[in-house]
Amino acid sequence: MGDTVLKCDYLVVGSGAVGMAFVDTLLSETDATIIMVDRYAAPGGHWNVAYPFVTLHQPSQFYGVSSKELSSGRKDKTGLNAGLYDLASGAQVKAYFDDVMRHTFLPSGRVQYFPMCDYQGDGVFTQILSGKTHTVEFKKTVDATHLKTSVPSTHTPNFEIEDGVRFMPLNDLPKLKSAPDGYVIIGGGKTGIDACLWLLESGADPDDMTWIVSRDAWLLNRANTQPSMEFFENTMGAQAGQFESIANATSFDDMYDRLEACGYFLRLDTGVRPTMFHGATISTAELEELRKVKNIVRMGRVSRVGKTEIILAGGTVPTTPEVVHIDCSAGAIANVQIKPVFDGNTITPQTVRSYQPVFSAAFIAHIEAAYESEAEKNKLCAVVPLPNSTQDYLHMTAAMMMNQFHWGQDKSIRAWLLSNRLDGFSDMIARLDKNDKKRMAVMGRLRDNAFPAMAKLQQFISELS
């Protein structure tokens, strides 16, 4: 096979949301040339294979790339997100990234895009359809594949499935032509939630649904993620409530009780103490709807789905060959390993602010463009670990607070945050009327509790380690 040699400043592997957000900022803030390589036929990463009824979990205002708005700026008037800002559908997200590639990246003359190509490492990639190999001479490489986002349509379930069982990823639900004997939803995370909500919205009887929830999760209230002044009390109030709850907590469990009491966290069943925290975001209307599903199986993980029974760690539940079993067991973020963001000529974008992988990618590109020393860059881009268990919330919040503290000390970073659409929240604080006593009081609670909360997080981390 022929081998072509290509040259660029940055070789970016992965044109998912993270790779796209990184490149967009690099294009705006440097003169660099860039080569992007991806296995998929189109940019957007996992959005190419997402289920047809997927939407963002958080408002579109702070998703995508810095240079192009994704939100319609509207609030939903109907449905379970009514009153809150729009959530782009999967189709919209995919079309958006396609538009960014065609109308911003490629016309810049500085980006070369190689879809349908498999990166082999060391600057070598292969075109999937021809087997042709290219070698890239680059100054730096960007690994925008690190999060290893896993979705039901492409992952392999980690349990056995007997031949003859009706089993499908939630992607195939809209293909159903008649009512099965029942629905078993396997997975208690955000994908499982989406499957339950779609079934209910589409007319399935909640009594026909069995939901296998191996671990209950603490959930974030979407009303607290709205980036506009109208939601100041929710958004900033929730942050203040968070710091207050942590600062005043007398124990780890007490901290969660307080976080729930102040409205920061929600849970499906107030009688069940969650052990999982993935940062899934939900509206209170969605939560009410989900509570219509009464048959929730809490027996740990599934090990086998048979034609007549499902075997779980803590017992079995009956099923039949006519029941549809819906796979929602892919854990969206499969890779929680941390590495330095800047390491020689390799950049590995990871989250530097909780729940915001794309903001993080844009921020890291800005730091790459604006700072020289690797030590300083890594200090400003300390990785905020992705949470899985309830204890991980401690580490995540402590790291996020430390980054915010460092960024707050740097005038140029403050200005960048203020002007960046992916940031979402700095602008809300900057536009605050200093004579507005009520809102200034919220900011006061935030400020007064920040250091005590940080100290308490460190205390709990050392007690629980």
Ligand SMILES: Cc1cc2nc3c(=O)[nH]c(=O)nc-3n(C[C@H](O)[C@H](O)[C@H](O)COP(=O)(O)OP(=O)(O)OC[C@H]3O[C@@H](n4cnc5c(N)ncnc54)[C@H](O)[C@@H]3O)c2cc1C
């Ligand atoms: C259903 C769902 C909803 C979500 N909603 C939100 C939300 O509302 N807000 C939010 O902030 N986050 C959300 N997330 C989190 C989401 O993971 C990130 O927003 C983001 O899309 C992840 O992008 P990524 O680029 O890291 O990963 P991916 O989308 O997986 O992209 C990685 C890319 O790398 C390519 N690749 C990997 N290895 C190679 C190789 N060897 N050669 C070539 N190409 C390769 C893949 O083909 C892929 O295109 C959601 C996640 C899911 C699953």
